Amino acid sequence: MDTLAPMGYIKVTSVRMQGLLLILFAKQVHLPFIRDIQSTYTRTGLFGYWGNKGGVSVRFSFYGHMLCFLNCHLAAHLNYALQRMDEFEYILDRQDFDMYNTPQVLDHKVVFWFGDLNFRIADHGMHFLRSSINNGRFNLLWNRDQLTMMKKQEPILQEFEEGPLCFKPTYKFDRFSETYDTSGKKRKPAWTDRILWRIKPKAIETEDENRSTSSSADDDEYPIKVTQDMYTCDVSYGVSDHKPVIATFNLEMRKKVETPVVTLTVEGHWSADEDATFTYTILENFESSTWDWIGLYKIGFRSASHYSTFAWVKDDEVAANGEVVTVQMNKNELPLLAGDYVLGYYSTNLQTLIAFSPTFQILESRQAVTEGLLPENINGHEK
Structure with a gap:
């Protein structure tokens, strides 16, 4: 890896x-x-x-x-x-x-x-x-x-x-x-x-x-x-x-399948100075689960477990097809330093990442600028 x-x-x-x-x-x-x-x-x-x-x-x-x-x-x-x-x-x-x-x-x-x-x-x-x-x-x-x-x-x-x-x-x-x-x-x-x-x-x-x-x-x-x-x-x-x-x-x-089953969209600008928002939409039926999660991955990540932080999908019930679900990530969980990232939807039943957002940049936080932090390592976390 x-x-x-x-x-x-x-x-x-x-x-x-x-x-x-x-x-x-x-x-x-x-x-x-x-x-x-x-x-x-x-x-x-x-x-x-x-x-x-x-x-x-x-x-x-x-x-x-x-x-x-x-x-x-x-x-x-x-x-x-x-x-x-x-x-x-x-x-x-x-x-x-x-x-x-x-x-x-x-x-x-x-x-x-x-x-x-x-x-x-x-x-x-x-x-x-x-x-x-x-x-x-x-x-x-x-x-x-x-x-x-x-x-x-x-x-x-x-x-x-x-x-x-x-x-x-x-x-x-x-x-x-x-x-x-x-x-x-x-x-x-x-x-x-x-x-x-x-x-x-x-x-x-x-x-x-x-x-x-x-x-x-x-x-x-x-x-x-x-x-x-x-x-x-x-x-x-x-x-x-x-x-x-x-x-x-x-x-x-010739591809039999050409569209992902889920789409992920990043909302606004991201930094550790404020909570971040994104949405996901289920496009077609698959074995979704309330144990599915969306990880934040720095470009160059190794595996599904090599995320910076994650958020659970809709936890009260499985999202319906076409439903746009809004999720927030706590600012305290976001990286302090700037970098290129993607969001990835992990399916627990399929045991793989099945969708990614477009690549986006997380901006350097005011705390990082103030404290003069060095680049940090990304470590996978136990869920």
Whole structure:
């Protein structure tokens, strides 16, 4: 969050199962259109009783399109390729969402599947492996990559796409080094860490459809296209015996949802010298609650809980559609120093920020000028 917040990214949600972590960040402009967020996890270690292996996922609606991100850590070692497939299928079968139209992972229009999938390079000896890698001839190893081999016989894998492996195998390195394993075990290098994606197949697929690094699907008149722009690793990272794998994608889509469910309007000039006023309006039905709240956020905030102050929404009853509700914030709760801020409406039921006001400036208070205060830090407060 320290790194991404200054770049405009806000933490939306996260899910963790022991060492397996998945965090979703988004830019503020997208947050009102990220809805129906749900996460889950599945253990596969020790016959499903231990979470050192398994999968964690986050699903949500993005401008009306259903997306799912699945992070897996599958069984290790060269001879367990079939077990890895069994674990993957078990995770897909066990991960359920409380959504009538997308109850399982593969029901989503786009699925990104990634993590330490632990597939190895079969057959080749250590000398051939390292010689091919050192000479940058990665293509000589592709046909013995277990995941590539499994795709030829596993129908479910054939629905997933992956960019070319034009980077060094990311496992196994001596820590804080770019040298492959020099320990007594001398583990063979392998592309254990992978990023794949899947667009939900049409009822009838054309035989000549291009399914390399760009793909698309139609949902009535709302098509979506996924294009991979980069697929690589960062060899400078040394804390782990794996090198992190990075991919960037472009999603082109026709938006099904283009308007927020709530609008926020700031009234007058704001400073800590007087109480401040704003209004909110419910534009369409959603699971609103009297536990919803509106936070005051300084530009560059990290997450929904990283507000300067907040006010509860209308507390006697849920506001009706189209009703303009006026709320006041106590001047004693407002920042003393000038800065750029937004108001954000947090939905307790949807567990996300669903609306923002336009950016506005809070003026420096007379108290700040008098006392010569230094810039203050923003801290989240417990509600």
